[in-house]
Amino acid sequence: IPVISAGALAVAFRNKRSEYSQLTRIAPSYMKMAETFTVMFEHFAWKSALLLMEDDMTERDCYFTLEAIFHLMDDYAVKTHSFPPEERLRTDEIFQEIHDTEVVIMCAGADRIREIMLAAHKRQLTNGSCMFFNVDLFNASSYGNGSWRRGDEYDDDARKAYASLNTVTLLRTVKPEYENFSIEMRKSTERVGLYDCSDCGNVNMFIEGFHDAMLLYAIALHEVMKNGHNKKNGTEITSHMWNRTFEGIAGQVSMDLNGDRNGDFSLLSMTNVEAGSYEVVANYFGVNKTFQLLSAFDISRFTVKERQEVKQELPQKSCELGVSALTGVTVGALLGAVMLVAFYFFRKNYRITIQRRSRADEPYCGKHHQLQEDAIKSNFSAA
Known part of the structure; x- marks a missing residue:
């Protein structure tokens, strides 16, 4: 068929x-x-x-x-x-x-x-x-x-x-026959009541x-x-x-x-x-x-011209990412500063503690040193 x-x-x-x-x-x-x-x-x-x-x-x-x-x-x-x-x-x-x-x-x-x-x-x-x-x-x-x-x-x-x-x-052609045909088709759509058809005016x-x-x-x-x-x-x-x-x-x-x-x-x-x-x-x-x-x-x-790159505003999704990144950098910088200050005070406190301990051990160290010298002299005398 x-x-x-x-x-x-x-x-x-x-x-x-x-x-x-x-x-x-x-x-x-x-x-x-x-x-x-x-x-x-x-x-x-x-x-x-x-x-x-x-x-x-x-x-x-x-x-x-x-x-x-x-x-x-x-x-x-x-x-x-x-x-x-x-x-x-x-x-x-x-x-x-x-x-x-x-x-x-x-x-x-x-x-x-x-x-x-x-x-x-x-x-x-x-x-x-x-x-x-x-x-x-x-x-x-x-x-x-x-x-x-x-x-x-x-x-x-x-x-x-x-x-x-x-x-x-x-x-599109400009034949008179086609124009007459188009007019007849438009009349037909009106006769059957297709008034709500937005594209029906075109053949x-x-x-x-x-x-x-x-x-x-x-x-x-x-x-x-x-x-x-x-x-x-x-x-x-x-x-x-x-x-x-x-x-x-x-x-x-x-x-x-x-x-x-x-x-x-x-x-x-x-x-x-x-x-x-x-x-x-x-x-x-x-x-x-x-x-x-x-x-x-x-x-x-x-003719395709050379394209000039234009900086655009970031889309909404990208803006959210940018804000998050900026927040992360800021928080990271603050944490880093706090850690540096803490390390400074810890190191200073550690040095003070070492110095105090050294001064406390000085009498003992001097005494121990004197005993060593006496022992050496005694050994030489015996020899």
Whole structure:
């Protein structure tokens, strides 16, 4: 039975030799997205990366997203660090990992991304000494969608910090058909009463994928039946969906030999820091693996500068340790002083005692000495 999915994005589903032999992935997988980073690392000569993820241990979208990058970056020094969504963010631990890293690739909720970027800005790591990226495949706030504005006292710092944050997302088309499709989808969500869905205003790749899945299946089925095959021949239908191109709702769709859609991705950067606005500065085209720089691209923003070490205030945990150490030194010094004074008085008292004993023994010693002399004289006389 042919299976066409806009999901199944994780690395494990790329193996089509056994149970996934009839699986066609109509949405670009995480591995296709990861190619964007390997191309950038090669282009900009970066050597090291930290993969920073929020892992909810249930759906694990961010884990599977960055897992693909990890798999493709064997030639680079790559570290990983994860944190649960329900716990307080331990930024000190995160920046311990960052200190010897050129590139930080993040996948987390929008609020967590903002918290990390504010902490990086405070540590003066947003001056070009480290490259920051977040991955937003679904146009959703749960994927840290690049939004820095919250209407709070930190907005100004967040805007400056996000000037160093670049976003990798799906390349968006401007086809009139796609715009009409997006409008219809938004109307549909309103009709069914999804007013409390914060991300429903965006048409993500899943909705687009379901549309293209129906189209691809119809094309393959038509070709199979035209060639005289039975419409129940799932293997034949699947083979007609692989290794081909067709026109989807958002543009041309390219399926590779493995039945996976080639992905086209965009790189967004803040091009107007005063306004805090983003612009597409580069595109990656998966079908021919090319990296296209656009007119808004600024090479200086992607060149790692020499990092200046900044002395930071000690974190709370370290402060407690410092106070304990200072207390220990103070107490030790006082004890040492007391022992020195005690030793001084003991030595002085000991000398006085010896002197008194010596004076008390002087008559006895003189008498004993006189007896010895008399004995010697007596012996000589006898001789």
